[in-house]
Amino acid sequence: MAKEVVSRKENYSLWYNNLVTKADLAENSAVRGCMVIKPYGYAIWEKMQGTLDKMFKDTGHVNAYFPLFIPKSFFSREASHVDGFAKECAVVTHYRLKNDPDGNGVIVDQEAKLDEELVVRPTSETIIWNTYKSWIQSYRDLPILCNQWANVVRWEMRTRLFLRTAEFLWQEGHTAHATQQEAIDEAEKMIHVYADFVQNWMGVPVIIGKKSESERFAGAVDTYAIEALMQDGKALQAGTSHFLGQNFAKAFDVQFANKDGKLDYVWATSWGVSTRLMGALIMAHSDDNGLILPPKLAPIHVVIIPIYKGEEELNLLRSQSKILKKKMEERGIIVKIDDRDNVRSGFKFAEYELKGVPVRLAIGPRDYQNGTVEVARRDTLEKQTVLQEGIADYVSNLLEEIQVNIFKKALKFREENTHKVDTYEEFKKKIEEGGFILAHWDGTSETEVKVKEETKATIRCIPLDMPEEAGVCMVTGKPSKQRVIFARSY
RNA sequence: CGGGGUGUGGCGCAGUUGGCUAGCGCGCCACGUUCGGGACGUGGAGGUCGAAGGUUCGAGUCCUUUCACCCCGACCA
Numbered sequence: 157m158a159k160e161v162v163s164r165k166e167n168y169s170l171w172y173n174n175l176v177t178k179a180d181l182a183e184n185s186a187v188r189g190c191m192v193i194k195p196y197g198y199a200i201w202e203k204m205q206g207t208l209d210k211m212f213k214d215t216g217h218v219n220a221y222f223p224l225f226i227p228k229s230f231f232s233r234e235a236s237h238v239d240g241f242a243k244e245c246a247v248v249t250h251y252r253l254k255n256d257p258d259g260n261g262v263i264v265d266q267e268a269k270l271d272e273e274l275v276v277r278p279t280s281e282t283i284i285w286n287t288y289k290s291w292i293q294s295y296r297d298l299p300i301l302c303n304q305w306a307n308v309v310r311w312e313m314r315t316r317l318f319l320r321t322a323e324f325l326w327q328e329g330h331t332a333h334a335t336q337q338e339a340i341d342e343a344e345k346m347i348h349v350y351a352d353f354v355q356n357w358m359g360v361p362v363i364i365g366k367k368s369e370s371e372r373f374a375g376a377v378d379t380y381a382i383e384a385l386m387q388d389g390k391a392l393q394a395g396t397s398h399f400l401g402q403n404f405a406k407a408f409d410v411q412f413a414n415k416d417g418k419l420d421y422v423w424a425t426s427w428g429v430s431t432r433l434m435g436a437l438i439m440a441h442s443d444d445n446g447l448i449l450p451p452k453l454a455p456i457h458v459v460i461i462p463i464y465k466g467e468e469e470l471n472l473l474r475s476q477s478k479i480l481k482k483k484m485e486e487r488g489i490i491v492k493i494d495d496r497d498n499v500r501s502g503f504k505f506a507e508y509e510l511k512g513v514p515v516r517l518a519i520g521p522r523d524y525q526n527g528t529v530e531v532a533r534r535d536t537l538e539k540q541t542v543l544q545e546g547i548a549d550y551v552s553n554l555l556e557e558i559q560v561n562i563f564k565k566a567l568k569f570r571e572e573n574t575h576k577v578d579t580y581e582e583f584k585k586k587i588e589e590g591g592f593i594l595a596h597w598d599g600t601s602e603t604e605v606k607v608k609e610e611t612k613a614t615i616r617c618i619p620l621d622m623p624e625e626a627g628v629c630m631v632t633g634k635p636s637k638q639r640v641i642f643a644r645s646y
Numbered sequence: 647c648g649g650g651g652u653g654u655g656g657c658g659c660a661g662u663u664g665g666c667u668a669g670c671g672c673g674c675c676a677c678g679u680u681c682g683g684g685a686c687g688u689g690g691a692g693g694u695c696g697a698a699g700g701u702u703c704g705a706g707u708c709c710u711u712u713c714a715c716c717c718c719g720a721c722c723a
Contacts, residue, residue: 240722241722243721243722244721244722279723308723310722310723312721312722312723313647313720313721313722314718314719314720314721314722319723320722320723324723326723373723381723392723393723394723395723396723428723429723430723431723432723463681463682464681464682465680465681466681499684500680500681500683500684500685501681501682501683502681502682502683502684502685503683503684503685504683504684505683505684506683506684507684518682518683520682521682522682523682530682612719646722646723
């Protein structure tokens with residue numbers, strides 16, 4: 157008897173459950189809104205991390221690490237930056253506990269108060285720029301191209317598992333350059349690195365663009381972003397790259413002597429992606445049977461499930477499975493044999509579908525006789541019986557095909573849910589259906605605010621590689637050079 | 647921080663206008679039969695009903711306070 161499946165609209169948690177849970181600590185816990193990443197979920201994150209890390213290094217970056225705690229005063233330096241983060245910071249005020257003399261357990265020792273409070277980093281621009289100041293004196297010290305893998309904390313008023321947890325894992329790149337153009341190039345380069353990763357590894361199509369003024373990062377001159385569309389019709393910002401101008405250099409007084417011997421402020425960028433990407437991965441691909449993982453990021457590519465009666469058959473199939481496993485491993489395929497004797501094979505089928513393992517091989521006595529194996533692919537749920545001979549090639553090709561197919565499917569979904577709209581009336585109707593809307597906008601914040609208030613939709617980005625097209629703003633009728641992307645977002 | 651909702655074994659829930667020993671499904675344990683798509687039978691373990699206080703002969707149920715979580719806003723990756 158198959159169990160009832162929770163529908164996608166009702167609940168994403170079915171898919172999440174293999175990967176992550178809410179932090180489940182004592183009552184009154186202040187860590188609400190945090191998450192526990194389970195081993196299987198972390199294995200995916202490690203794959204993402206490894207791939208991105210290599211991409212960063214291939215583009216000339218190096219890893220470094222900076223402190224978790226940032227002196228409060230650092231935040232006062234860059235005005236718009238503090239505006240953006242002040243409301244969501246965790247602050248350390250004391251450094252010691254003691255036993256309560258009244259016997260109520262442990263209390264904060266009020267005598268151990270810090271002179272200056274420490275802020276748990278919500279992002280590291282301030283402490284990094286304070287550090288860079290001592291690293292930079294001459295144009296010969298530039299560029300500095302550092303990346304940091306770290307956790308950060310943002311005390312959001314409302315959290316959402318994966319998409320907006322109070323603590324999350326991410327990487328943040330922070331670069332310093334001698335010229336404006338070099339910094340702009342860096343910011344653009346990195347948003348393209350992100351797009352490459354999200355599309356070609358995660359299989360999620362994205363639109364690369366610039367943020368409008370009101371959606372910009374606190375302290376940035378320009379914010380580039382990649383925007384993805386989830387299956388429920390909402391947009392998700394999957395990564396950002398910021399051209400910071402000289403804002404942080406000025407705030408932290410980071411000057412260098414240029415080739416002419418004159419002092420100038422350093423030009424900066426920062427860029428980051430987080431565990432939110434795992435949310436994107438899940439929400440973009442999963443179906444009612446559970447996760448669908450792209451082979452390039454799946455912790456297990458292939459699971460082999462022996463189907464047997466009795467110990468004799470099991471042993472026979474077990475050793476045959478090992479042979480198949482070895483053949484595939486020689487081709488770099490990650491294979492798991494699930495020969496657990498205490499759950500039935502149908503249960504295993506369902507379990508690995510829930511986990512999103514791309515390919516399943518089932519081998520039973522009949523297959524053993526015929527020298528065949530049943531191959532099932534997770535993305536289409538199709539099953540086929542193929543010869544064991546040449547299985548490594550077959551599976552290797554299949555994995556590549558699945559990787560491409562997942563992307564195509566997501567792209568098709570996005571295209572079917574992207575609409576050009578020319579009037580505000582039509583816009584209001586279309587936005588209710590979800591998806592991306594391409595419309596003309598007069599470039600003003602006022603119009604953007606009005607649209608947001610009336611429809612809850614925001615400008616996700618001003619696409620970079622979309623042809624210019626003259627038109628008029630759908631709201632005000634003022635001239636516009638190009639269409640921008642509107643959507644409701646997470 | 648505003649509006650709405652929910653707290654009952656590990657998970658999901660039922661429990662009527664207060665009334666007997668607090669139930670059900672899943673899961674868990676034991677034994678047996680099963681095993682090519684989430685098995686079935688029999689037996690069993692597991693609960694301070696979110697917390698504190700109150701009303702009452704009697705509270706999961708009523709009242710007060712409080713805490714947490716979820717959803718919708720505002721804020722944000």
